[in-house]
Amino acid sequence: MTRLSLEQVIDRVQDVPALPQIVNRVIELTEDPNSTARDIESVIIKDQSLTARVLRLANSAYYGYPRRISTITEATILLGFQTVKSITISAAVKKVLFKKLPGYGMPEGALWKHSQTCAIIARYLGKKFSVKNIDEIYTAALLHDIGKVIMSYYMEENYDQVIKMVQQNNMPFIEAEQQILGFDHCQLGAKMCEKWNLPYALMEPIAYHHDPQRGVENIDSLYITHISDAITMTLGIGLGVDGMAYELYTPALERFGISEEEGIEKIILEISDMISDEQSYDGYHL
Numbered sequence: 357m358t359r360l361s362l363e364q365v366i367d368r369v370q371d372v373p374a375l376p377q378i379v380n381r382v383i384e385l386t387e388d389p390n391s392t393a394r395d396i397e398s399v400i401i402k403d404q405s406l407t408a409r410v411l412r413l414a415n416s417a418y419y420g421y422p423r424r425i426s427t428i429t430e431a432t433i434l435l436g437f438q439t440v441k442s443i444t445i446s447a448a449v450k451k452v453l454f455k456k457l458p459g460y461g462m463p464e465g466a467l468w469k470h471s472q473t474c475a476i477i478a479r480y481l482g483k484k485f486s487v488k489n490i491d492e493i494y495t496a497a498l499l500h501d502i503g504k505v506i507m508s509y510y511m512e513e514n515y516d517q518v519i520k521m522v523q524q525n526n527m528p529f530i531e532a533e534q535q536i537l538g539f540d541h542c543q544l545g546a547k548m549c550e551k552w553n554l555p556y557a558l559m560e561p562i563a564y565h566h567d568p569q570r571g572v573e574n575i576d577s578l579y580i581t582h583i584s585d586a587i588t589m590t591l592g593i594g595l596g597v598d599g600m601a602y603e604l605y606t607p608a609l610e611r612f613g614i615s616e617e618e619g620i621e622k623i624i625l626e627i628s629d630m631i632s633d634e635q636s637y638d639g640y641h642l
């Protein structure tokens with residue numbers, strides 16, 4: 357097969373779904389220090405299901421609040437701009453992540469479950485280690501494997517060859533991606549985010565989650581995404597044919613003082629209730 361460049365793949369795939377305009381508008385507003393909760397409301401109320409979601413989450417996060425939170429302005433003030441941004445992005449990507457990925461042998465919903473589990477763990481770790489920008493980490497972890505959505509088409513075309521490579525040579529799946537196409541789902545994911553104009557801070561965790569030593573700027577998000585992905589894989593959640601022994605990058609663990617053996621086991625124990633609770637998977641976990 358002729359090799360395509362990353363740009364060509366992105367341009368060719370008609371299927372890179374466009375993110376609704378509203379998402380970029382919400383991102384812009386939440387990143388602009390001059391905007392107000394009322395500005396954000398004026399955009400969000402144009403989308404009924406997003407409005408309902410933000411209100412529902414505000415009410416469940418502020419359970420016990422003296423009265424029902426009924427406006428987006430109030431919800432935005434209570435939840436904060438960054439949380440509203442995360443909710444908006446996560447609502448918008450659900451459809452994309454929910455797809456079946458034949459190139460990875462993943463049924464419908466599997467990548468969504470994997471991504472959400474990873475995001476829930478990332479949020480937990482972010483809080484536990486008092487890291488800034490927890491919302492950003494949540495979103496990065498949610499999107500970390502987004503490149504697989506497109507990669508799947510190409511892996512499917514070469515499925516037999518890929519499986520052979522992986523099985524005969526004991527090759528990590530990601531290496532088979534590189535061999536077949538010349539790039540992997542991480543690079544492709546980062547490109548998709550660029551195309552969607554998503555915040556730059558999401559780029560590194562998506563681009564380097566299998567190769568964290570390459571991180572430069574957003575180290576906390578990158579390392580936490582990497583660790584959370586490894587834990588999600590260890591738990592066997594949303595695995596496809598690429599399920600493999602995940603090599604944990606030791607400096608990532610060291611950064612947060614996690615010991616390789618007991619540290620990870622302890623975290624798995626701590627999160628086990630959270631990830632077996634279906635409610636945690638209901639869109640956005642606060």
Ligand SMILES: [Fe+2]
Nearest residue numbers: 500501565566
């Ligand atoms: Fe990945």
Ligand SMILES: [Fe+2]
Nearest residue numbers: 470500501585
């Ligand atoms: Fe993953």
